[in-house]
Amino acid sequence: MSSLELFETTEPERRQRLGPAAMVLRGFALPYVSDLILAIDGIVALSPFRHMVTPGGFAMSVALTNCGALGWTTDRRGYRYTSVDPDTGMPWPAMPATFSRLANEAAAAADFERFEPDACLVNQYAPGSRLSLHQDKNERDYRAPIVSVSLGVRATFLFGGPARTDPTIKVPLHHGDVVVWGGADRLRYHGVMPLKDEPHALLGSRRINLTFRKAG
Ligand code: MD6
Ligand code: FE
Numbered sequence: 001m002s003s004l005e006l007f008e009t010t011e012p013e014r015r016q017r018l019g020p021a022a023m024v025l026r027g028f029a030l031p032y033v034s035d036l037i038l039a040i041d042g043i044v045a046l047s048p049f050r051h052m053v054t055p056g057g058f059a060m061s062v063a064l065t066n067c068g069a070l071g072w073t074t075d076r077r078g079y080r081y082t083s084v085d086p087d088t089g090m091p092w093p094a095m096p097a098t099f100s101r102l103a104n105e106a107a108a109a110a111d112f113e114r115f116e117p118d119a120c121l122v123n124q125y126a127p128g129s130r131l132s133l134h135q136d137k138n139e140r141d142y143r144a145p146i147v148s149v150s151l152g153v154r155a156t157f158l159f160g161g162p163a164r165t166d167p168t169i170k171v172p173l174h175h176g177d178v179v180v181w182g183g184a185d186r187l188r189y190h191g192v193m194p195l196k197d198e199p200h201a202l203l204g205s206r207r208i209n210l211t212f213r214k215a216g
Helices: 003-010 030-046 097-109
Strands: 015-019 022-025 063-067 071-075 078-082 119-125 131-134 146-152 155-159 169-173 178-181 190-192 207-213
Touching: 015 169, 015 178, 030 063, 030 097, 030 119, 030 146, 063 071, 071 119, 097 146, 097 178, 097 207
Parallel strands: none
Antiparallel strands: 015 022, 022 178, 063 119, 071 078, 119 207, 131 190, 146 178, 146 207, 155 169, 155 190
């Protein structure tokens, strides 16, 4: 085998473009993983994971919590950001410094400078958990990107277009991958296929996804 072939087969593309302003940064979060997992344990001790109810009246299969000044919530009255955890009556846990640093550096690596998130949604998937196609449109300002960090079990991310019926592409997201999107791609439909039960060495059968936004 030539050294060129060796290079090509062992070094997959680290930056994969999904659109004019959307890209996957493969393995970008790996150096942060041990800090992230400790910080998630701290958040969950204050604001536990819970299955929220959608406006349509169904419990989500994904369990969620939040950290930062604002947290994403849903109930029968709709989707919105709140400064208080509705289950505890307390403010959401503070955003850990490692979280903000990772989000800011990933955004910069995808050409979004000076991203300062005020909200981090923490999603936990168990085998079978899925997220149906949706747009992220509860944030006040669509100029800021969204930074999404995948941990644990691999998932298949569905990435569509500006209309729900547009075709979707399937994007595998592995432990440590980060997706950054904004600008012209900010309102594209997306979702996550049902999680398979393929246990991961650090997180077991779970997948945890962190999505950072500038919500307020
Ligand atoms: C997830 N992510 O990967 C769900 N939204 O578990 C999202 O819904 C999402 O990854 C906006 C931008 C990036 C995302
Ligand atoms: Fe989303």
